[in-house]
Amino acid sequence: MYGKWDAWDIKDYFTHQGIEFDLVKSPAISVKGNLVSCLDTAKQFRSSVVEQRICLSGDSPVITVKNRIRWLDKGVSTKDWFTINASKTKAFYDIPYGVIERSTTRESTWDKAKFEVPAVRWVTILGEGKGLTIIASSRHGYSAIGNRIGLSLIRSPIYPNPRSDLGEFEVEYYIYPHLEDHQEAEVPKVIHQVLHKVKAFSAKIDGEASLMVIEPQKLVLGSLKVSEDLDGYIVRVYNPYKDKVKAVIRFNHLLNISRVLEVNVIEIEAQGEIPVNDNAVEIKLEPQKIKTLKIVLNEKQ
Structure with a gap:
């Protein structure tokens, strides 16, 4: 997957020549309740293991995916891929103080060079009135190709740091399925609700107030x-x-x-x-x- 300069130069063949992880723990319900229900699963690639907890909330359409990663393999880029049932798609990327639309096709040389592009907190793929938004505050590399969108979780290049991205990590991201585009689905509002959760504490005050x-x-x-x-x-x-x-x-x-x-x-x-x-x-x-x-x-x- 890497080019001459491992940490910076990657090649586009990983978008169609990837290797799927082996399932080492079948999905099983770990939490069941009226507010939150979760299932746990685990997958393995060579010597590395990714444990996932996928949670649904009773009052929100947003799916929470918690990853506990023990990564031991060098020279690998790891992505999670998501697919929507649509043939013609568009992709919208969160950038500093705005949103930009990028192509999901690879028709021009410019588009072919954008097989992975950055986003600040979220990316929406939209097709035929259906949308899927991936929200991640700590991961910023995305690939939107056709009706698929990929989020980079781990990159473990050898040069210049042979131990880059090796060890144990916890990565959390969110999946928000919705109708219409990111504006009709109020994605900018939803990501703030997801990433900046309300913290409750006890206090003796009269009434209510906001800054x-x-x-x-x-x-x-x-x-x-x-x-x-x-x-x-x-x-x-x-x-x-x-x-x-x-x-x-x-x-x-x-x-x-x-x-x-x-x-x-x-x-x-x-x-x-x-x-x-x-x-x-x-x-x-x-x-x-x-x-x-x-x-x-x-x-x-």
Whole structure:
């Protein structure tokens, strides 16, 4: 599978000349309940073993796949493949602050060179009104070919590090089957629910409160941080959908906001001041666009 420079150069023949793992543990139910049910299985390739736990939740269509990998073989690339029942397909990839469509065919030399391409957190393959989204926060190499999509789990090159990706690993990814495309299925919203789970803890408080609320929930919060000049806070949002979004961002009144400025991505050029009304601002965002806001607080907090 590797070329001259193992860690960087791979060849495309792995997409059609792969070797399937041997099943060493038949699928068996390990957890059965109203909230979650799981089955366990295990597969082996040469001296390496992958143990999988596949879980279904009672309140979500998202399937969780937990992999415990003991990898001992060098010079191998390992992929999990998924197939949808469709002949004509498209693939959509999550990129920083946006989504890009890539071909699933290999008709041109450009497309042939893209037998594996990167994505940040998810990839959707869509065909004939059916979609399948693979979500992974720790793995970023994907191959979408025809009606199949592959996720790279392990690469164990020999050069320059002969022990690269050898040992024991835990890799978790998610499978989200849905109708229509990634926008109608609200994939950007679903991946945040999956990857940023709610943590519950005990506390004595009155009522409820949020630091910030975005309404409607169409924009994605990309950053919330201190500004580079240490003179305020940066809120960066983007619109991953195909329609223009008009939204209101409401801040907790404890913040006591003085001004809100729209700035560029590197925060050095103000592009105008946005009116603040009752500690909230109204913004409009075109499809696939980013907006960076600088929040300036009153000095007396």
